[in-house]
Amino acid sequence: MYRGGQRNATVDLKEGRKAAYQFGATQSLGNTVPVPVPVPVPSPASKADDERVCFEWYMCQAGTKLPGLDSASGFWAILLPQASAAEPAVLHAVLALSSAHRGQFYRDRDTQPGSIPDGQEQFTLRQYSKAIRCLQPHFATSDIASVRVALVACFAFVCMEFLRGHYRTGLAHLQNGLKLLGAIQAHSSMLDSRSRVLKPSREVIDDWIIEAFAKLHVQARLFGQGCQHLYLAPPIANPRPLTRKFLPVKEERLNWDRVLNEIFDLTEQCRREGIPRGTPYPSRLLDRQRYLLAEIMSWVETYHTSLASLPTHTTARQKFAYRVLHQHYTMANVMAQTCLNVGSELMFDLYTRDFIAIITQSIDIWKVGSSNSSFDTHGAGTSKSISDIGWLAPIYFTACKCRVHRVRLQAIRLMNSVSHKEGIFDATLAACIGREVMRIEERDFYKDVNLDDDFPLYSTPEERDSVLPTLPESYRIHEIQVVLPDDSTGQLLLTCRRTPDNGLEKIPPREYDLPSQSWRDATKINF
Secondary structure (H helix, E strand, C coil): CCCCCHHHHHHHHHHHHHHCCCCCCCCCCCCCCCCCCCCCCCCHHHCCHHHHHHHHHHHHHHHHHCCCCCCCCHHHHHHHHHHHHHCHHHHHHHHHHHHHHHHHHHHHHCCCCCCCCHHHHHHHHHHHHHHHHHHHHHHHHCCHHHHHHHHHHHHHHHHHHHHHCCHHHHHHHHHHHHHHHHHHHCCCCCECCCCCEECCCCCHHHHHHHHHHHHHHHHHHHCCCCCCCCECCCCCCCCCCCCCCCCCHHHHHHHHHHHHHHHHHHHHHHHHHCCCCCCCCCHHHHHHHHHHHHHHHHHHHHHHHHHHHCCCCCCHHHHHHHHHHHHHHHHHHHHHHHCCCCCCHHHHHHHHHHHHHHHHHHHHHHHHHHCCCCCCCCCCCCCCCECCCCCHHHHHHHHHHCCCHHHHHHHHHHHHCCCCEECCEEHHHHHHHHHHHHHHHHCCCCCCCCCCCCCCCCCCCCHHHHCCCCCCHHHCEEEEEEECCCCCCCEEEEEEEECCCCCCEEEEEEEEECCCCEEEECCCCCC
């Protein structure tokens, strides 16, 4: 049990996590609950003063900032506050998340060591420990209401751990949450019996929970960290008509999850089948790719035709969300175009214009966001971090997959220019990985070339920037795998492969030490 010190709290949390998420496959998941409605902040008299202040931080800061693109999310705006008022486990989980968000605010404001008040981390750990203890009765009863409580608390734990930089622990919570959703699917109509896809539920609460986990899951997969046993977003039924106007941000955001899951699934299917180079692809794979590309093209066309004529009641924040989604769909086009060519890194050279577009769109997002901190993905006045997608994933993708030196370097520098987090994406770590990937690939290839790396950060790349000699395929790496650290004093592990002229080559793993901010060969791996 927690006794006031961080060490004991940590031990208690580890023991609590071992006991958590233990629903069996035969337990009842019945009982429905009514559609939730907004509730006021719990009365100050119902909580200790420090908890009241922390909950108010959630209502005024964390609960509006962390949702990112969908600031009106029912999960964040309605379900979490209401569940906090009714369920102690959720209340303490939300307080732990809110406290972690407040701690991130202090880190963003002052990067000097010791900038976080001594009591802030202790308060976070106390609430975390209380939440785990309060969950135990729910694991004993395990009806549908208890499962929902566990899932909501689990979601808060994932977001909290990502904010604290405890990425492996956060991923463990995410994995447990997905497994718990799997327990629900085995006993309800939420699972399509012909696939691994969760269908929309009859309960809006369940839809909110599924959508919340779907967003975290897609982010993790983008960073190479996701689970592949379950899809949380239904597959695309039909490509969007070219004349269709934008749906609300929430629906467009969910549609993006579907597109990306389809790309991941098709890529993985091609990898499993191991189709040799030069061999024609089966029509079933080509049809799926064409279907995906039609959906992506339709969305981009809709963006160009609809953005200027959005309804007058569309807020600036909603328009900003469509800009961010446009950047992600540009990335999705490259991913979908190349997904059948697993292992062929030369294919990415055909999409240099798309990579340049991602840089241009990122600069545009930065300029628009900087002029309005209320929806800036790295704004001022509160923590710069969010739990949803922002602009980092496409820039990270560009740094790893674009082999035009000027473009990928600008992607790395853009990530280095900010310090915020977007769910599992940490700008500093992503930039660090991107720079090491570039170093491994380029080696001494450009040693005799006069590289102009001192370009203005927010300048737009031009055609002349891509006239350098093409990086040979034997220099390029693929199958990039990253093991993230679990605290600010840990290490990050990077593994990858190269395909030289004489066959596949596994490159010695590289380890990045966070305290010293330096790379070294990983001679001994302790993960």
